[in-house]
Amino acid sequence: MTDSGMFGARGTGDTSGYGGLVRTAASTGSSERPFGGYFDDVADDLERAYPEFSSAIERVVVDRGELTLHIKREKLVEVAKILRDSLKFEMCMGVSGVHYPNNVGRELVAVYPLLSITNNRRIRLEVTVADSDAHIPSLVEVWAGNNWHERETFDMFGIIFDGHPGLTRILMPDDWQGHPQRKDYALGGIPVEYKGATIPAPDNRRSYK
Amino acid sequence: MTPLDPYAPSRETTEGTVFSVTGGDWDSLVQEIGSTKEERVVVNMGPQHPSTHGVLRLVLELEGETVTEVRCGIGYLHTGIEKNMEFRNWTQGTTFVTRMDYLGPIFNETAYCLAIEKLLGITNDVPERASVIRVMMMELNRISSHMVALGTGALELGAITPMFFAFREREIVLDLFEMISGLRMNMAYIRPGGVQQDLPDGAIPKIREAVAQMRKNFKDNTSLLVGNAIWLKRTQGIGYLDLAGATTLGITGPVLRSTGLPWDLRKVQPYCGYENYNFDVITADTCDVYGRFLIRMNELEQSLRIIEQALDKLEKLQGAPVMVADKKIAWPAQLALGGDGLGNSLNHIREIMGTSMESLIHHFKLVTEGFQVPAGQVYAAVESARGELGAHVVSDGGTRPYRMHFREPSFNNLQATSAMSEGGMIADIIGAVASIDPVMGGVDR
Incomplete structure (x- = not known):
């Protein structure tokens, strides 16, 4: 992403003196027990049902009342099956990709919100992979509804879901080049002139961070 | 050859x-x-x-x-809304999300704003009046959306008259939207921290009148379709999808409730104070198009019940704020009618232009730069007319979303088309798709 734009602003583009308001990225550490609410139960149940818990789950993060399990991609399908069958997370609400080009070796993240109807609970799974090796095992065999969601994430981020029954583009045309929602893919647009003044395209306007 | x-x-x-x-x-x-x-x-x-x-x-x-x-x-209506939002500030985002599922703009806005409020940690600071207005607007929107589902669904199966009745009712709701927000569609009325502006004078009696009118009018479509022999033949046993199929496909909304499971986020995971309203979750156990049709029909009455309770609450909350007190978040959207038409509130203009330099700076900063949202990610879901509408929002601490993703119920539920239609007759595909009620603006975003 470009930091420059209208008025030649650099860096944060903030000339107000309030630059100190810019917050850094969230901490990458694990949360400490007790997690609070039903999150401890979920973690306990999973540890009981899945002996390899500590080797498969990299981090457990509780933030803003939501529980996120960071899972190694090799173990994703195993953990997903246990979450579905033993912990009764019957539904996966899809996949969302996130692209962090500056996290070298961990550029691409797939986020899976899970829902348990039996226990009325929600948790989230996260899998991180390198851009150079953007492969994640598909969860379509666990939750069939992930089919289109994985196609969308492939389409938009270029994450390849191994084992997907038909991983093709879904929203963009089949012959499209590139993956539009990655951060290195320009938004596009053209400057618009009105009464002699020119307004740059949205991705070239003055930006605040 | x-x-x-x-x-x-x-x-x-x-x-x-x-x-x-x-x-x-x-x-x-x-x-x-x-x-x-x-x-x-x-x-x-x-x-x-x-x-x-x-x-x-x-x-x-x-x-x-x-x-x-x-x-x-799919993909013919893909407009890159999620990508575009990464280049606009948090408040501007409401103008984009409202255009996704264009039949349920209020749901899109509410899911988005609930997610931002969760990220900001101000969920409990949103004024009660704003939450009640949100609930009322969502239920009005559920009626207008279900009306399109019923009207077009019937039309696609060859019944023309229900369409006229359904759009007559939808028109009543759109008139209310126009009175409240100024716009009939794509309102961008729900804003982070509350709603854009308070209800106009005289709104509550007008809404009460509309509710009474709609309750009377709904009977027209009920008597046309419920129990109608041709309608039954076209819908009963058609588009079958049972609970096991629905859960593995992640199906929510009326299609899930047609399998007999009373799963409604308004009841099980309440937001915007839905726990304070009396209403029933409508289910059917037929797993077919007719069951989904009956659910939508009966949900109309439940929505009217919620609207009436919301109006009672609004009468008690007369004059209460509709936006968070924190001026670093609350967008200055108060309007007033001046000699040259509708514009920013004159009191506000007087303050920023005439009395306080700091107010002017603050106004300029908030409107051009927007507010910052602490880094992190959240998922907020609402029960839209079509099922679970989830907003996955990632912030890097800046004034714009780092990543926005909408879990659209239309997108997800459309996957059930194959399971519902394969093995059936070609004419029944239409009924099955209509019973899913996909809105392509939401599917493709």
Whole structure:
């Protein structure tokens, strides 16, 4: 992403003196027990049902009342099956990709919100992979509804879901080049002139961070 | 082989002879197909088709009139809303999300704003009056959305009159939206921290009047369709999807409730104070198009009940704020009618232009730069007219979303088309798709 734009602003583009308001990225550490609410139960149940818990789950993060399990991609399908069958997370609400080009070796993240109807609970799974090796095992065999969601994430981020029954583009045309929602893919647009003044395209306007 | 029909030229492919039918006489095509040994016909339906509920493309494989395979083609309405939002500030985002599922703009806005409020940690600071207005607007929107589902669904199955009645009711709701927000669609009325502006004077009696009118009018469609022999034949036992199929496909909303499971986020995971309203979760146990139709019909009355309770609450909360007190978040959207038309509140203009330099700076900063949202990610879900609408929002601490993703119920539920239609008759695909009620603006975003 470009930091420059209208008025030649650099860096944060903030000339107000309030630059100190810019917050850094969230901490990458694990949360400490007790997690609070039903999150401890979920973690306990999973540890009981899945002996390899500590080797498969990299981090457990509780933030803003939501529980996120960071899972190694090799173990994703195993953990997903246990979450579905033993912990009764019957539904996966899809996949969302996130692209962090500056996290070298961990550029691409797939986020899976899970829902348990039996226990009325929600948790989230996260899998991180390198851009150079953007492969994640598909969860379509666990939750069939992930089919289109994985196609969308492939389409938009270029994450390849191994084992997907038909991983093709879904929203963009089949012959499209590139993956539009990655951060290195320009938004596009053209400057618009009105009464002699020119307004740059949205991705070239003055930006605040 | 020389084509007999000039409207259906044929060509040889590895899949066999392919006819491209663009109109003309069906009999001459049948005659020509009859001369080949091939029984299987692949038909492309849409994306420009009056019965596919929008720009949905269906590729059908047929044996006679029986459907053996259905594949959906989507993406014709992809507008890159999620990407575009990464280049606009948090408040501007409401203008984008409102255009996704264009029949349920209030749901989109509410899911988005609930997610931002969760990220900001101000969920409990949103004034009660704002939450009640949100609930009322969502329920009005549920009525207008269900009206389109019922009207177009019936129209697609050949019943024309219900469409007129349904759109008459929808018109009542859109008039209310226009009175409250100034716009009939794409309102961007729900804003992070509250709602854009308070209800106009005299709104509550007008809404009460509209509720009474709608309650009376709903009977017209009920008497036309419920128990109607032709309607029953077209909908009963059609588009079957049971609970196991619905859960593995992640299906929510009326389609899930038609399997008998009373799963409604308004009840099980309440937001915006839904726990303070009395209403029933409507279910059916038929797993078919008729069950989904009945659920939508009966949900209308439940929405009216909620609106009435919201109006009672609003009367008690007269004059209460509709936006968070924190001026670093609350967008200055108060409008006033001046001599030159509707514009920013004159009191506000007087303050920033005449009395306080700091207010001017603050106004300028908030409107151009926007507010910062602490880094992190959240998922907030609401029960939209079509099912669970989830907003996955990632912030890097800046004034714009780092990543926005909407878990659209239309997108997810449309996957059920194959399971509902394969093995059935070609004419029943229309009923099955209509009962899912996909809105392509939401599917493609």
